[in-house]
Amino acid sequence: MRAGENPFAPGRLERLLGYDPALAGTTWEALESRWHDLGRRAAVTGHRGAGKSALLRAWAQRCDSPVVLHFNEQRRRLDEADRQQIATGAGRVWIIDGADYLALRDRPALHRAAKAAAGILVSRYRARGWPELLRLKSTPQLAGALLERISASHAGQFRFDLDARFRRCDGNLREFWLACYDDLAGRKVL
Template identity: 45%
Template structure:
C-alpha cells in the first residue's frame, strides 16, 4: 500500500473530528435521555472516563443540544492555573452553562475558586477521569467493539485491512481511542 499524504488520510485530525461525532446510541443511550438526566441532576454533573474515551467529543456534541449559551474551559497537565482569560470568562459567564474539560488538573485553591464561581452559572458539566463529588451524567469506557464500529465509520473502504492494527493498538493504547486513530494515521502515512 502506498503512503497517504495528510490531505488524503482518513485519520487526519479534522476528518476524524468531522466523521466521529459523539453518537449516544453507541454507548447505549439517547440524547433525549441524557438531556432528561441533565435536568434531573440540576444541570450540574460530570462525564467520566479514561484518557481518549470520548469525553471532549461528548462535550462538543452536547453543546449543540443545550438551550443556554455555553462557556468552555480547558485545563490539562500544562495548564493547572486559572488564566486571565479564564477569570474573564468566569465573570462574563454568569447565567451561562460552564463546560470544563479537565478541571481536576487545577490546583486545590484554584479548583475551589472555580467551583464556587460556577454556582452562579446556569449549569456545570465537567469532563474528568473521576467524579470528585459531582453526579455522573455519562460514564464512558471504550471497548474493542466500539473501536471497530468507529473504524468502519471513519474509513469504511479500508476498515477490513486495518482491523488487525486496531485490535493491537487498542490493547497497546489501553483503550485510548485518540491514540488509536493517531496510530491508524501513522500507518496509512507510511510511518509504521
C-alpha cells in the first residue's frame, strides 16, 4: 500500500477525526458553559495520546483569533514569535498546548502576561492548580469507535486484537494509529 492510500496517514487522521466531545460524554455547549463557570481559565488533562491536543486544536477553531502556543519535549522555550503573540494577546483567548513542557524560567513571564487574556485553556497531564475542565481517557472502546470512523473497511483486520494493540501502545491513541499505519504499510511493528 502506498503512503497516500493508507487510511492511518497522520494528515488524513487530522482532517477526518478532529475532536468530537460526544466521545467524552459531553457537548461543546456543556464544555463552554463549564469553562465560563471556571472563570474562563482551565486545564484539559489526561495521559499522553488521550486527545488533549485534538481538543485544543478544535477549541482554537471555535475562537476568534486566539493566541496558540504549543510546547513539547523538543520545544520547551518561548521563542520570539511566542513573545510577539503574548505581547499582542491581551483580550484574546489563549490556548496553551503542552503546558507541562514549558521551561520553568519562561513560566513567570507567561503567567504575568496571561492575566490580560480573555480566557485560557491549557493541556496538561494533571491539573496541578488549574481548575480541570475535562479529564480525557482513552480506552479500547474509544479506539474501536474511532477505528470505524477512520476506515470501516480496514477496521475488521484490527478489531480481533484491538485490546492487545491498545495495551502495547499504553493507551496512546497517536501511537495506536501509527502502529496501524505501519501494519498496513507492511512494516514490522513491535
